[in-house]
Amino acid sequence: MALAAVLSALRTLILDLSELPADEPGRRSLYTHIFPDLSAAEVEDLAKIPPHRLNIYSTSIFTGEGKLLEAKLPMTWEALRKYWDGSFHEQATYQQVARRVHALRPWRSSATEDLVEGLRAFIAEDMPLSSSKRDQLLALADFELDRFYAARLSSNILNGQLSPDDLTSLTVSDLLALRCYVPSTTRISHFEFDVLAARAAFRAEKDFLPLMPVRQCVATSRADDNSVFSMTIPTPTFELLNSVTAGSYLTVEELAATYLSTIPEVRDEAQQFQKFLGFLITLMKDRVLCLALPPLSVSAGYSSQPQP
């Protein structure tokens, strides 16, 4: 019990209190008041610790968390640094933002997933934002979470998948009979903002805020070389791919029918086929989906949800 109280008090001193009395008697008095579970000797121990030494840990922790969030959700983090307390700021420091996030959404485990999901919850529920700004920040967070999970999830793709080159030797009817699977590394989401344009601007080091309002269906996937890709897909295709649950599949014929419904202006069958084939090959190359002959070439029990 005593040890738990001491460690808990240290956590409070490092994470929650930014201003501590400079003198030892002042700290002793404060700690006696705010840490009633500590013995007099334990209070004495903690009071001896100079605040600037505790601050080394505070700085390291909040800077480290900020850098980790920036690495995983770079656009979201950048936007957050501007809007972190609800009003516009030119680049709040990592520590300011991370301290605020940590105060409201403490990192509850050692898993990075919990840290990034905590940031999303902070944006969704804790930030005093207009609904427009909140929606934009959430769109960025959700888009970057898709990329985060696509990059790190275990892949369920096994050997034996067809490559785009394999398609050339197939008849049209053979092609249409193939099965499409959505790998565990693919994330399919829709947004009310143009997140892909924002990403392009961000990568070009241009202003990416505010986001342009437009409905956008995005497939984010991890290719065989481990690159993560995000591409827009037509809404009907989005809905079809989203309906493919773990362990199930659809046929290329179903995919083709859905896709062709989105290009009614193309009436020539040969042109329709070429357009669809180009779309299919892009989906295959980026590993948004993979194609296989029956029987199943994908491991059982795969899921689009994060692995524990």
Next chain:
Amino acid sequence: MKNFGLTPLGAGAGLRHAHFDDIISQRPPFRWFEIINEDFMNFGGYVLESLREIRRHYQIIGHGVCLAIGSTDPLDLTYLKRLRKFLDDFDIPWTSDHLCFTMVDHTNLNDLIPLPFTSEAATNVIERVKIVQQELARPFLLENVTRYITVSDREMSETEFINTVLEKANCGLLLDVTNAYLNSKFHGFDPLEFVRSLPLERVGQMHLAGWERAPDGSFIDSHDAPVPPEVWDFFKQILPYTGPSSVIIEWDAQVPPVHRLLEETLTADAAMAEVFSAKAA
């Protein structure tokens, strides 16, 4: 028993993402790599596939930052089971973590916070290390951490605390040479005396790293620079007491090109050769 019964691997380096491609394509002559377990064990994709490729050519040793061995929160048995599977999958012969706490009140502090040097804290660690060793089924080492603060030394000193934990838990010591040196500066003690007070037969591995000099002249254990000359000197002073071991260069921030990292490991190897050849002569 020397080196805690582990095979001395000589000098290696901490494996960092920035070097994956160069290591895979160039296969530089590192003897071995230490990995941060948590940087790999929850991943698929590029990270894990890179590690698989690197493991085909290099010995890999584990090192953790998330065990929170000194915490009063319950040990995360799910984490331990995942770690065991990961270590088994990559045929990793031993692993280590830090003698500190990183979690309390179910909050991740994301830093290595020192423990009070009390019998209660020692007993807590000992009981938890026994569970860790049982779960991981391989040698386990604890690392002495950089310590900007003394939480409590009323009951015992740091070396007494470390000795008690290692002896009663029967685990090894990952001696961080830089941490010992920096702590001697922070707290004003003789670093060699500190090291000589440790159970040196339990030293199974060592760390060397550089640091950042803060504007106020103090030191931050930042792992973002070459190993400083005074640490190389200190390393040579302690080698006769530890004997041959497995040593890595930790370089985590402002990571240099892979050839520069290799130079540091060669310097460590040269230091060991110098000390042990002189001793043999």
